[in-house]
Amino acid sequence: MYQLLKQIVKTGIVTEPAPPPDEDLRAGAQRLGEVILKHFGRALAIRHVDAGSCNGCELEIHAMNSPFNNPEQLGIRFVASPRHADLLLVTGPVSRNMEIALRRTWEATPDPKLVVAIGDCGCTGGIFGESYASCGRVSNVIPVDVAVPGCPPTPTAILQGILTAVSSGRRRP
Amino acid sequence: MKLKELPIEVEPLAGAMPVFRAQVSPAEVREVCVQARARKARLVALWGSDETGRRAGYALHLALAFPSGLLWLRTPLERRDPRYPGIADIYPAANRMQRACADLVGIRPEDGADARKWLRHGAWPEDAFPLRKDFDTSLRHGQKPDRYPFVTVAGEGVHEIPVGPVHAGTIEPGHFRFSIVGEKILRLEERLGYKHKGIEKRFEAMTLEEGAKLAGRVSGDSTVAYAWAYAMAVEGATGIEPPRRALAIRGVLLELERIANHLGDLGYLGNDVALSFGFAQFWRLKEELLRLDARLFGHRYLMDAIVPGGVARDLPRAEAEALVQVLEAMRREVVTLQSIYEEHAGAQDRFIMTGQVLPELAERMGLGGFAGRASGVKHDLRVDYPVPPYQQLDPRMISHTRGDVAARVLVRFEELFESMRLIEALVQELPPGEIRSPLAKAGAGACGVGWVEGWRGEVLIALEADGNRIHRLHPHDPSWQSWPLLEHAVHGNIVPDFPLINKSFNLSYSGADL
Numbered sequence: 273m274y275q276l277l278k279q280i281v282k283t284g285i286v287t288e289p290a291p292p293p294d295e296d297l298r299a300g301a302q303r304l305g306e307v308i309l310k311h312f313g314r315a316l317a318i319r320h321v322d323a324g325s326c327n328g329c330e331l332e333i334h335a336m337n338s339p340f341n342n343p344e345q346l347g348i349r350f351v352a353s354p355r356h357a358d359l360l361l362v363t364g365p366v367s368r369n370m371e372i373a374l375r376r377t378w379e380a381t382p383d384p385k386l387v388v389a390i391g392d393c394g395c396t397g398g399i400f401g402e403s404y405a406s407c408g409r410v411s412n413v414i415p416v417d418v419a420v421p422g423c424p425p426t427p428t429a430i431l432q433g434i435l436t437a438v439s440s441g442r443r444r445p
Numbered sequence: 446m447k448l449k450e451l452p453i454e455v456e457p458l459a460g461a462m463p464v465f466r467a468q469v470s471p472a473e474v475r476e477v478c479v480q481a482r483a484r485k486a487r488l489v490a491l492w493g494s495d496e497t498g499r500r501a502g503y504a505l506h507l508a509l510a511f512p513s514g515l516l517w518l519r520t521p522l523e524r525r526d527p528r529y530p531g532i533a534d535i536y537p538a539a540n541r542m543q544r545a546c547a548d549l550v551g552i553r554p555e556d557g558a559d560a561r562k563w564l565r566h567g568a569w570p571e572d573a574f575p576l577r578k579d580f581d582t583s584l585r586h587g588q589k590p591d592r593y594p595f596v597t598v599a600g601e602g603v604h605e606i607p608v609g610p611v612h613a614g615t616i617e618p619g620h621f622r623f624s625i626v627g628e629k630i631l632r633l634e635e636r637l638g639y640k641h642k643g644i645e646k647r648f649e650a651m652t653l654e655e656g657a658k659l660a661g662r663v664s665g666d667s668t669v670a671y672a673w674a675y676a677m678a679v680e681g682a683t684g685i686e687p688p689r690r691a692l693a694i695r696g697v698l699l700e701l702e703r704i705a706n707h708l709g710d711l712g713y714l715g716n717d718v719a720l721s722f723g724f725a726q727f728w729r730l731k732e733e734l735l736r737l738d739a740r741l742f743g744h745r746y747l748m749d750a751i752v753p754g755g756v757a758r759d760l761p762r763a764e765a766e767a768l769v770q771v772l773e774a775m776r777r778e779v780v781t782l783q784s785i786y787e788e789h790a791g792a793q794d795r796f797i798m799t800g801q802v803l804p805e806l807a808e809r810m811g812l813g814g815f816a817g818r819a820s821g822v823k824h825d826l827r828v829d830y831p832v833p834p835y836q837q838l839d840p841r842m843i844s845h846t847r848g849d850v851a852a853r854v855l856v857r858f859e860e861l862f863e864s865m866r867l868i869e870a871l872v873q874e875l876p877p878g879e880i881r882s883p884l885a886k887a888g889a890g891a892c893g894v895g896w897v898e899g900w901r902g903e904v905l906i907a908l909e910a911d912g913n914r915i916h917r918l919h920p921h922d923p924s925w926q927s928w929p930l931l932e933h934a935v936h937g938n939i940v941p942d943f944p945l946i947n948k949s950f951n952l953s954y955s956g957a958d959l
Contacts, residue, residue: 276722276785286729320615324640327955328665328746333615334709335735335745338728352613367642367958368568370618371588373610399659403582404575405568405643423748424665 287342315347316438319357319381323374323410324367324400328424329391333361336427343431354378359386359437361430362414365393365400366407378414386437388418390430395419449513450484453477460681461832463514464894471529474505474520478535486511487811487824489896490905490921491532491542493550495577496521503527503552506919508894508905514830515896517907522552531558538811538926545959549576549645564638564958566591575646582646598624598632606940610639614944617954621943628939633932640958648918653679653753653887656915660906661748663920664956669695669702670899671906671920672751678908678918679753682893683885689833689876691755696834696871697768698747698756700864703900704772705734705746707857707864708779710951714854715786717945718795726782730775737771755881765872772865783858796851800934800946803848810933811926814902816950819856820848826898838870850949886913901953902927922956 320333336343337350351357354377366374378387389410392398397408410416420433448455448465455465469477489508496504502524509516522529531554533540544563547553551574553560565571567589574580598605603626610618620636644663648656660675661668673695680687687695708731715723735745741764742750743757750757760768786792802812804821812822827840843859845852887910895906902923909916927950934946 275781275788279726279781279785280722283726283729321611322615322617322640324642325617325955326662326665327617327953328662328668328748330615330617331666331709331746335728335732337615338732339725340729340732350615354611364640365642367640368588369566369591369639369641369958370610371568372590373618373639377611399662400642400644400647403643403646404573404580404584404586405641405646423662424746426745 286339287345288340315349316359316434317349317351317357318359318361318434319351319354319377320361320363321354321374321377323362323364323370323413324406325364325391325393329363329394332424332427332430333363333390336430338427341427341431348434354380355382357381357385359388359434360414361388361390361434362410362416363390363394364410365397365402366410366413368405368407371407371413374413386418387414387416388420388433388437389416390420390433391425392421392423395421398423448511448516450486450511451477451480451516455516458517458681458892458894459684460893460895461677462826462830462894462896464517464681464896465514466517466519466892468519468521471505471520471522474507474518475530475532475535477518478507478509478532481509481511481516482535484511486516487813488536488538488926489515489903490907490919490925491539491546492907492919492921493546493552493576494909494917495550497524498578503550505529505546505552506907507532508907508921510824512829515894517892517894527552528555529553530555533558536811537809538929541929542925548574550574551577561594564641566593566638566641575643580646593636595622595634595636596632600626602626603631619954623940623943625940628941630935630938630940630943633935635928635932637928637954638958640955642958644920644959645918648915651915652913653683653910653915654884656918657752658749660920661751663959664922664924664953665746665748666706666953667702667899667901667904667922667956668746668748669698669751670897670904672749673699674895674897674904674906674920675908676751676753677895677897678893678906679884680893681895682887682891682908682910685754685882685885687755687882688879690759690878691880691882693834693871693875694756694760694880695751697760697868698742698750699897699899700868700871701734701738702747703864704861705731705738706900706951707861708734710948711782711786711854711857713948714796714850714945715792717948718792720786720789720792723782723786723792726778730778733771734775737768741768752881754884755879759880760872760875765875769869769872772868776862776865779858779861786854793851795942795945796854797849799850799942800938800949801847801849802930802934804846806933807848807930810930812930813926814923815843815856815860815900816853816927816930817902818842818844819852821846824903826896826903834871835867838867840867850945853949899923901951920956920959922953924952924954924957927952928957
């Protein structure tokens with residue numbers, strides 16, 4: 273126990289006040305907190321849905337939850353059920369085997385809801401494209417508010433995508 | 446020539462790894478497999494191909510690993526009724542591969558084998574076979590519900606918990622059907638294939654150069670292993686050799702990928718036993734490593750850093766030294782964290798004897814990679830077939846026998862330290878010279894094999910080229926072999942331990958769904 277406490281003290285707080293590297297992003301992150309408070313009360317609840325990715329985007333969503341970014345300080349948290357979510361974070365080209373599951377998840381999310389598509393594949397279908405097995409981009413299956421490109425997009429880019437969706441003011445009835 | 450272990454005629458295949466090709470008739474397949482099994486050969490992959498455009502029927506392909514190398518066995522099948530005798534009773538891991546073959550190529554094992562679909566859900570009809578050359582790729586079939594015949598468990602007090610495909614965390618999609626009594630798991634049945642996005646068909650529309658990028662996205666967490674395997678296959682098929690400096694840098698990249706994944710999983714394993722301290726600490730270290738990767742190689746996960754012919758980016762002296770320094774500091778931190786994990790009674794109580802896979806079962810089912818090494822299955826391509834750049838490094842095989850979550854945690858810790866040692870040894874003696882050889886053209890019917898020990902286990906790429914285009918490419922993830930073991934590992938455990946057991950394997954859905 274001594275060693276554990278020592279390690280905690282030694283490490284200190286690594287959370288960066290805003291996503292690096294520039295000041296614009298710092299302002300962005302602070303605004304994000306305010307916008308979330310305004311629109312969603314005290315927190316933004318996110319449900320992640322992997323609709324067929326290569327799992328690269330999942331790595332960056334995990335990394336976004338690392339102590340460096342610590343989105344909970346901004347009032348963002350990931351929830352286990354779409355019924356608890358304000359926003360769906362969807363990765364992948366939508367495989368045809370996931371088409372129904374994604375649609376049902378979207379339907380289970382209460383209105384008003386936002387959808388952020390993550391990664392080149394989520395934006396355009398990416399390298400997998402459309403085929404007998406792939407529906408391509410996320411907006412081919414459910415309405416998308418913001419699409420964040422990148423292969424995979426960095427944690428900072430994902431956070432910015434969430435900000436853009438929340439601050440766009442558009443709500444799906 | 447003859448294979449050392451079997452009395453069959455084989456032909457060595459050019460490339461970095463020892464690979465041999467042979468052809469046997471459908472009538473001989475089972476006998477070869479029985480003999481191979483008796484000589485402790487393991488089944489690495491099974492796939493099918495359409496050869497009707499080459500004035501033949503179809504073909505069944507097997508990749509078997511012998512001590513002397515990999516045997517790529519080809520069995521021609523008739524065009525009219527492409528059937529073969531199944532081998533799932535000899536190699537249990539073949540079961541799902543045979544079913545995937547039936548779904549995609551329409552070649553089936555003879556009666557008596559498990560004939561349930563696997564990768565096909567409801568997106569295309571039973572009589573359409575996407576990997577046949579005459580499959581109309583522009584056609585979009587109507588979506589039908591996936592009626593999958595799960596095995597039902599009956600009895601007093603037994604009930605089912607269906608989980609997925611959309612899971613409760615940031616996890617890939619798949620369906621798990623638990624049959625439980627009270628809190629205890631009686632049976633788990635997996636239904637995968639949700640991520641099937643037609644990767645193999647996609648490859649067939651690509652040139653050898655274009656395929657590299659797709660290979661690096663079969664399973665994103667193993668992008669280096671796949672990119673290397675793909676490059677190795679193309680280099681073998683076109684008869685070129687990457688410069689020695691490029692090979693050494695590839696070794697650095699592969700070990701960096703291993704370190705990043707083990708760090709992340711060790712963090713989550715802490716998290717899953719309510720030791721969130723572990724998550725925060727390991728993910729702090731992982732993030733530092735990812736940022737360093739981005740600085741040195743231009744990508745946090747090292748995607749597209751390996752290209753056919755060599756590597757995309759050099760590792761200059763100053764950067765190599767910076768890398769060694771970061772790893773040295775990280776090693777000290779991981780030593781501290783390991784002792785904290787090991788002395789934490791709560792964590793050890795959850796780890797020890799949870800999700801156990803005993804060596805006998807692991808060997809029989811073909812469990813490989815680090816999970817296999819935690820169950821006494823001693824295979825590691827870096828050790829078994831020492832080719833450059835591992836040849837001079839004498840990599841250490843990490844192995845334990847208890848096969849529980851604790852053993853898999855221990856293997857990961859020890860592999861972290863070994864990977865750090867390997868990287869330091871590699872960068873200290875980086876050979877001078879070029880980092881990329883020019884690509885050559887592949888001859889007609891050229892073949893190549895890439896076979897790389899990724900962080901999860903052995904990644905195979907079997908390539909058949911057609912001039913500069915891909916005729917057939919099968920990428921094989923070690924998760925094919927490991928997924929069935931997860932069903933066994935959870936027997937008798939409590940449901941709340943499932944996420945912990947699952948994470949201790951951390952298998953790829955994308956890599957096995959293709």
